[in-house]
Amino acid sequence: MRIWKTVPGWMMVGLMSFALACGGGGGEKGGDAAEPAGGEAAGSADFVTVDPAKAATVTGKIKLNGEAPAMPAINMSAEPDCKGLHQSAPPAEVVVASNGMLQNAFVWVKSGLNGKFQPSTTAVHLDQKGCIYQPHVLAVQVGQPLSITNSDPTTHNVHPLPTTNREWNKSQTGGGAPIDYQFPRQEIMIPVKCNIHPWMRSYVSVVDHPFFAVSSADGSFTIKGLPAGTYTIEAVHEKLGSQETSVTVGDAESKDIELTFSAS
């Protein structure tokens, strides 16, 4: 019976060691404290340059086969600060299509390129406006600055959920200082969310070259400045998966392609 008297003691020991063991295990994730720098160190001489006179272009359309699902209106009623910014509840932006053309597909040269390309120094802008991310889908080059601003009167937290880059979470007050960040590693469609407003979500793709685009409202996209070659072009959609095709362009050539997603 003695063993029963030690139950509270064992419970305490168990609780403590469990907490410590598990706590220690989780510590690694946050250990990567180093702020990412602009990609891998490469001398400028190593960068591939494309003669503008020879640069090729791939244009195209992203199509949607079948009926686009109706998007529910975002219910902001629990958040007067957000609701007040809209005349009527805006629809969710998961699948945005009109006339069979799909918006917000991320299009990029998935393979076929050789060498390294200089990261652009022009900042790409992600705004929080009306408690919605604008734009919904965007892309930057590895090492290219991403500038995140908050045009709302309310606070947001900005929380990217990458798998190969480092996850982080920062709060940003209304009209507060922009958050500037450069992703150090290539990663497609990183979800970015705000945990204060559960409907807020955008997707940032990070590419180690400058040949990417996001399809616009009419489904069109343009990838410019390509060296001649044969490339795999992939379109990625947050909900509908990905589609790819191969295209060959010569010097200064322009090719038009189509990629079609299925709505169901």
Next chain:
Amino acid sequence: MSRSVTLSRKTLNSLSPQASAEYPASRGLHRFAVFTAASTFCLIVAGALVTSRDAGLSVPDWPLSYGQLMPEMVGGVFYEHGHRMIASFVGFLSIILAVWLWRREKRRWVRNLGWAALGAVIAQGVLGGMTVLLLLPTPVSVAHACLAQLFFSTTAILALVTSRSWNRLDAQSQPRAPETSGPSLPALCVMANCAIFAQLLMGAAFRHKGIGIIPHLIGAMVVVAIVFWLLARVARRYSGVPEIFSWTMALNGLVMMQLVLGAGAYWIREATRDAVQPLWPMVAITVGHVALGALILAVSVVLTFQVRHVFGRRHESFEPQGVPVTT
């Protein structure tokens, strides 16, 4: 069972000098322990809401919230900071409870359990802070969820053992019916505790995306089998012992409810996978499933203590010293 429950202090003393030495436990202390356990249950509900609303990271800093004690309670901040406030309150209650027990409680193991509860709630706060600062790593989130369950059971036991009925029972332990075959009743209770805790662990691991659903389903079957076994044993032999029979019935009833809630939680999770924001039916059912899980463990642990308590002392006095008689 015909047993007088209106024993006078004198009768108590004559029956069991040891028990009378441990008594009187203060009624205020017992009420406070009950209040602490009830507050802890609310805290578990609040914590489950944080996960279901995906609000854990709506406040990026810890221990302060947006650098202050009281941020604007908008959106996810309402859930996350609300959880922190209730947690601070329960931590405060635990300090009072531990000190109160230390000052007034005669049984050393109960005083120790009070300190264990305080240690657990502090560890739990630190784990909670780690979930925020480390951006919800699965092991830390799961540990935070499981420690919550253990802490709640500990407060439930403190409420139980400071109760008048518990201390009255000290005076009148009764003989246990001889076991026929298979594990003893205390052993079955311990099996139930272990199975339920493992089940909570796997549920938390599934919820925090550490594992799939299959282990949790198997765990459910194991728990159901053990609590049925327990019920069969108790109904056959101890249906006249209310301290044991009623808790066994409660345990079985809650487990049945939990099966329904669990199936509902899983179904609605699949059905609303594409929702742009958490929908309240999903939040309600999932939070209910988590809270009921906590309650089931607490009931199982309480039953274990009751079993040990009702039969323990008499048995002990009959056995030669140093020879374990159960399990």
